[in-house]
Amino acid sequence: xxxxxxxxxxLVKRTGEKVxxxxxxxxxxxxxxxxxxxxxxxxxxxxxSYDVKMKEKGDIPEGYSVxxxxxxxxxxxxxxxxxxxxxxxxxxxxxxxxxxxxxxxxGTRLTVL
Amino acid sequence: DAKTTxxxxxxxxxxxxxxxxxxxxxxxxxxxxxxxxxxPSQGPEYVIHxxxxxxxxxxxxxxxxxDRKSSTLILHRATLRDAAVYYCILVTNAGKSTFGDGTTLTxxx
Numbered sequence: 001x002x003x004x005x006x007x008x009x010x011l012v013k014r015t016g017e018k019v020x021x022x023x024x025x026x027x028x029x030x031x032x033x034x035x036x037x038x039x040x041x042x043x044x045x046x047x048x049s050y051d052v053k054m055k056e057k058g059d060i061p062e063g064y065s066v067x068x069x070x071x072x073x074x075x076x077x078x079x080x081x082x083x084x085x086x087x088x089x090x091x092x093x094x095x096x097x098x099x100x101x102x103x104x105x106x107g108t109r110l111t112v113l
Numbered sequence: 114d115a116k117t118t119x120x121x122x123x124x125x126x127x128x129x130x131x132x133x134x135x136x137x138x139x140x141x142x143x144x145x146x147x148x149x150x151x152x153p154s155q156g157p158e159y160v161i162h163x164x165x166x167x168x169x170x171x172x173x174x175x176x177x178x179x180d181r182k183s184s185t186l187i188l189h190r191a192t193l194r195d196a197a198v199y200y201c202i203l204v205t206n207a208g209k210s211t212f213g214d215g216t217t218l219t220x221x222x
Contacts (some may be wrong), residue, residue, distance in 0.1 A: 004156075031208050042200070043157070043212035050208055059211065090156050094208065099145055099164070102210070104156030 004105035006091050012111045019078040021108055023091030031094045032074035036087040081112045117201045122217045125191045133186040135201030140181050145204040148186045150197040196220045
């Protein structure tokens, strides 16, 4: 059974902390994605990666960075967490660029106090 | 980036067909049309996708207009388990996809 896993379901951090959200997929997919989901705003793409060490900005990259050192792992980094980054974060992966389904992880609900 | 427009909400009766519309008038020639759905407290789940021709799978059918500016997701017999938020998204050749607010489908017994 294919899987995208995220390191935590719930996370509470303080303003100014550095936060790492980890995502791992076991399907040998080329493409990986980070979204955030907020009520009334739907899912918004933060960053995506189509290969190891490659990254592309999504619609809302400000305040975030990413790392893809290995094919199966895609990390989202909040260098200095702020309260407006409190959100549900969803990771996803897909085999090719556009023509196949995207598999999502269960999400990490991050609260920044 | 091309955007999609969907109704905020729709209702259906159990066992009846449901047609969920989506407008994407600024779609480019290489964009794929994907549909996902999301149940409460879960990540989105793939439903179906297509490029130009209509598509069928075990979950649903996708009808794509000839000019590709709109599409319709068809659930042939709605069940209570189909109640979810349904997202119509366009995926570019570069792999980028933008989700809108989706349609909240309520299924009444």
